[in-house]
Amino acid sequence: MSNKNDLVVNPAPHIHSPMTKNRMMQYTFFAILATIVVSTILWSSVTTPSGWNLGTTVAICAFISVGIAVALDFLIGKVAVDSEVNTWSAAVFGLIVTACYSLGYPGMAVMDGTPIEMGIPVEAPLAFFYVALISVIGLVVFKKVMSLAGRKLVNPAAAAKFLVLLPATFTTLVTSWHLPTGMLMVPSLADGIGATTIVGGNGGAAFGSYLQGCYAIPTATTIDSIESIMLLAKYHGWVGGASSIAVIIAGIALFALGRKYFKWKITVSYLIAISVLSVIFSLAFGDVDLVTRLLFELFMGSSIFMAFFMATDPATTPYGGFGQIIFGIGLAVLTIIIQTFMGFFGGSLLALLIMNLAVPFIDRIRINKPFGR
Amino acid sequence: MANLVHIPEQKEIARKSPIEIFPDPKVAVVLINQQSGASNQLLVKVGDIVAIGQKIADTKERISAPVHSPISGKVIKIENAYNSCFEAPTDAIYIENDGKKTKDKSIIPITEAQLATTKNEDLLKIIREAGIVGMGGAGFPTSAKLAVPADKKIKYLLVNCAEGEPYDTADERIMIERTTNIVRGTRVVRKLLGNPKVIVVTKDSKVEAVQKLREAYSKEPDTEVRATHLTYQQGDAAMMQKAILGYETPAGKRSYEMGTIVQNVATINAIANAVFEGEPLISRVTTLNGDIAKPKNLLVKIGTPVSDILTANNISDCGSVVVGGVMMGVALQTSDAPVTKRTSSILCFSKATLKKAPKPTACIHCGRCVDACPVRLQPVAIYNAVIKGDFEKAEKMWAKDCIVCGTCSYVCPARVPLAANIKMARG
Numbered sequence: 001m002s003n004k005n006d007l008v009v010n011p012a013p014h015i016h017s018p019m020t021k022n023r024m025m026q027y028t029f030f031a032i033l034a035t036i037v038v039s040t041i042l043w044s045s046v047t048t049p050s051g052w053n054l055g056t057t058v059a060i061c062a063f064i065s066v067g068i069a070v071a072l073d074f075l076i077g078k079v080a081v082d083s084e085v086n087t088w089s090a091a092v093f094g095l096i097v098t099a100c101y102s103l104g105y106p107g108m109a110v111m112d113g114t115p116i117e118m119g120i121p122v123e124a125p126l127a128f129f130y131v132a133l134i135s136v137i138g139l140v141v142f143k144k145v146m147s148l149a150g151r152k153l154v155n156p157a158a159a160a161k162f163l164v165l166l167p168a169t170f171t172t173l174v175t176s177w178h179l180p181t182g183m184l185m186v187p188s189l190a191d192g193i194g195a196t197t198i199v200g201g202n203g204g205a206a207f208g209s210y211l212q213g214c215y216a217i218p219t220a221t222t223i224d225s226i227e228s229i230m231l232l233a234k235y236h237g238w239v240g241g242a243s244s245i246a247v248i249i250a251g252i253a254l255f256a257l258g259r260k261y262f263k264w265k266i267t268v269s270y271l272i273a274i275s276v277l278s279v280i281f282s283l284a285f286g287d288v289d290l291v292t293r294l295l296f297e298l299f300m301g302s303s304i305f306m307a308f309f310m311a312t313d314p315a316t317t318p319y320g321g322f323g324q325i326i327f328g329i330g331l332a333v334l335t336i337i338i339q340t341f342m343g344f345f346g347g348s349l350l351a352l353l354i355m356n357l358a359v360p361f362i363d364r365i366r367i368n369k370p371f372g373r
Numbered sequence: 374m375a376n377l378v379h380i381p382e383q384k385e386i387a388r389k390s391p392i393e394i395f396p397d398p399k400v401a402v403v404l405i406n407q408q409s410g411a412s413n414q415l416l417v418k419v420g421d422i423v424a425i426g427q428k429i430a431d432t433k434e435r436i437s438a439p440v441h442s443p444i445s446g447k448v449i450k451i452e453n454a455y456n457s458c459f460e461a462p463t464d465a466i467y468i469e470n471d472g473k474k475t476k477d478k479s480i481i482p483i484t485e486a487q488l489a490t491t492k493n494e495d496l497l498k499i500i501r502e503a504g505i506v507g508m509g510g511a512g513f514p515t516s517a518k519l520a521v522p523a524d525k526k527i528k529y530l531l532v533n534c535a536e537g538e539p540y541d542t543a544d545e546r547i548m549i550e551r552t553t554n555i556v557r558g559t560r561v562v563r564k565l566l567g568n569p570k571v572i573v574v575t576k577d578s579k580v581e582a583v584q585k586l587r588e589a590y591s592k593e594p595d596t597e598v599r600a601t602h603l604t605y606q607q608g609d610a611a612m613m614q615k616a617i618l619g620y621e622t623p624a625g626k627r628s629y630e631m632g633t634i635v636q637n638v639a640t641i642n643a644i645a646n647a648v649f650e651g652e653p654l655i656s657r658v659t660t661l662n663g664d665i666a667k668p669k670n671l672l673v674k675i676g677t678p679v680s681d682i683l684t685a686n687n688i689s690d691c692g693s694v695v696v697g698g699v700m701m702g703v704a705l706q707t708s709d710a711p712v713t714k715r716t717s718s719i720l721c722f723s724k725a726t727l728k729k730a731p732k733p734t735a736c737i738h739c740g741r742c743v744d745a746c747p748v749r750l751q752p753v754a755i756y757n758a759v760i761k762g763d764f765e766k767a768e769k770m771w772a773k774d775c776i777v778c779g780t781c782s783y784v785c786p787a788r789v790p791l792a793a794n795i796k797m798a799r800g
Contacts, residue, residue: 007691007692007693007694007704007705007706007707007708008692008693008704008727009693009704009705009706010693010704011704011782011790011792011793011796012695012698012699012700012701012702012703012704012777012779012782012792012793013699013700013701013779013780013782013783013792014693014695014699014700014702014704014720014722015380015539015699015700015783016730016731016782016783016784016785016788017378017380017783017784017786019784019786020731020786020787020788021734021737021786021787022731023786024737024739024786084734084735147735151736151738260741260744260745261739261741261786262739263739263740314737314738314739314740315737315738316738317738318740319738319739319740319742319743319751319753320740320743320751321740321743321744324740363754366751368749369749370624370748370749370750370771370774371611371612371615371621371624371747371748371749371774372611372621372622372623372624372626372748372774373623373624373771373774
């Protein structure tokens with residue numbers, strides 16, 4: 001034999017399961033892409049006052065964020081000696097940037113009669129700039145630089161969005177829109193929700209009609225029921241969460257395909273904890289309208305999309321099953337508290353960042369002793 | 374046990390291939406250490422003429438096993454050679470075959486009728502002198518394992534017929550073709566352990582073997598053949614006790630302290646050969662499998678160079694040769710390395726297969742290894758400690774409890790070499 005001494009010597013085991021990192025990322029990519037396609041189709045029936053079709057806006061945003069992420073990932077992989085080029089991972093990140101960006105045009109803004117000039121970057125072309133900025137910062141700072149330093153501490157898309165939109169909230173949202181109109185337009189959840197009660201004093205309407213005003217299709221003559229809005233189609237908010245049903249189907253399909261490789265325990269424990277807490281809060285505040293609170297907390301875009309696709313990001317969540325359940329419950333508790341008492345209706349984003357930072361500790365908790373101990 | 378990972382068996386052709394006798398090698402390369410435990414010293418020197426079955430290396434230590442010449446001929450060379458069972462070099466004795474087949478008869482066999490009246494010490498002496506070691510891969514001297522302290526009562530003898538390693542079918546063929554031999558071997562072991570209950574544990578996928586075992590063991594007293602759906606990991610002795618008897622052996626305790634001995638079927642076959650035929654462990658059945666056209670089972674002399682077997686079977690495109698099982702075995706540095714007592718299989722993987730295999734990448738923290746570990750360790754955490762050189766932390770996380778089954782590396786989607794690094798911490 002000529003090749004006697006040039007045998008490849010690898011450590012045991014010498015075979016591996018067919019699942020690879022890349023395949024996991026491909027599955028995730030197509031699952032998220034499915035939800036974004038649904039959003040694009042749904043939203044293509046709406047045109048904002050600036051003349052942009054919302055569906056087109058979503059599609060362009062997705063191309064921008066994915067394109068930037070993949071290109072930068074490739075570039076960094078070429079110039080940094082020890083950086084892996086993970087094209088699929090970068091593409092997934094790009095899609096999540098678009099999916100967790102708030103687009104749309106709340107119907108209530110035109111309900112006053114004359115369309116209000118929106119200061120928040122929820123419309124094209126300004127939205128393109130923000131999406132691009134989040135994509136760049138998320139990929140470079142929170143994905144690549146953190147990976148080089150050891151491991152990712154926080155979900156890159158969530159952290160980048162938070163970092164970019166925090167100043168935007170103060171400079172554009174509050175000053176150019178909410179302050180001149182005299183209303184913050186965001187009702188509080190920290191009291192009993194009823195069909196007619198205006199809670200917190202700063203809402204323009206009762207909670208149910210606020211939801212309908214905010215999320216229903218702006219061109220509609222008859223407003224859809226809260227159930228159908230929260231479950232089937234919202235026309236404002238997170239791109240990825242436009243249709244809760246679509247997210248749930250895509251998410252379950254993903255978990256079924258990559259069985260045992262995706263952290264579905266986080267999703268399940270989060271959704272159960274959210275439901276239980278909503279009921280508890282509802283009883284505590286004496287809600288007339290329990291269903292509205294429950295639907296809002298569960299199926300708002302930031303909640304449902306995050307539960308399936310962001311809270312399950314492998315790198316920034318606990319690796320043990322027990323830790324994943326703690327993580328899901330913690331995420332739910334923080335989300336509910338932030339949304340109820342801080343009046344911040346994207347509370348799960350902040351909650352996710354806090355829980356991400358707690359992961360190194362959660363990973364150290366173990367109840368499961370080794371065999372025979 | 375819901376989390377045990379199923380690994381495809383890949384045994385379809387090999388399990389149907391009868392054992393073929395492979396011709397004696399022209400030059401046998403016998404490693405003087407093929408056991409775990411005390412090291413052997415040479416008993417021969419260059420130029421000596423040896424007979425088949427003659428002891429050529431031994432030691433006086435208790436936990437040890439001698440090695441024997443597999444062929445008759447002349448010792449032509451003694452040198453440090455690549456060791457295919459410990460991943461480190463050891464002395465090897467090169468014996469040139471003279472073709473005379475002269476036999477050494479220092480082991481005096483007994484007949485089956487004599488078994489009941491033979492003293493346990495004499496039986497253990499035969500097993501010790503025959504150089505029998507655990508043939509499932511561990512290589513632990515069997516005479517030491519079966520010499521159970523008198524105050525310990527053994528309740529169960531589990532005959533390990535699981536053969537969990539994918540590709541390997543040598544044990545399965547032994548079960549089919551040497552059934553009566555393993556039954557009488559089981560009698561020897563049962564007598565040594567004070568007549569415990571015997572459970573023959575096998576997998577339901579070994580249809581033909583299960584049938585043969587059921588027939589052969591049906592007349593044995595206090596014996597049960599149990600064919601269940603075992604996964605690869607349950608071939609491990611501790612895991613098997615959990616699966617069959619339901620308890621977890623406390624860490625640090627030996628299996629016999631819990632009243633159970635698990636004995637591999639190939640070892641029992643070797644015990645029968647030694648006790649009733651006077652034949653020391655100089656040959657074994659091994660599976661030739663992998664990316665090859667004709668997987669088969671061969672009865673080969675220990676000391677046969679692997680390259681002889683590959684050449685005889687026209688296997689030339691080898692990127693990697695793995696001996697002793699695809700999950701726990703060792704990849705050979707050179708195919709000149711010989712077959713040892715622990716070579717349960719010889720697996721060839723083509724260059725094309727190796728090329729297709731994904732390269733190791735960074736961990737993505739998915740936690741699959743944590744979920745899959747059969748002994749409930751946290752492989753990724755131990756791995757992270759090991760690569761930082763923090764062996765103290767690794768030990769705190771029970772790295773020593775690892776059974777080196779390789780499941781963590783098998784499932785890892787990033788192909789992180791978890792098992793290999795944890796093995797380092799385990800020592």
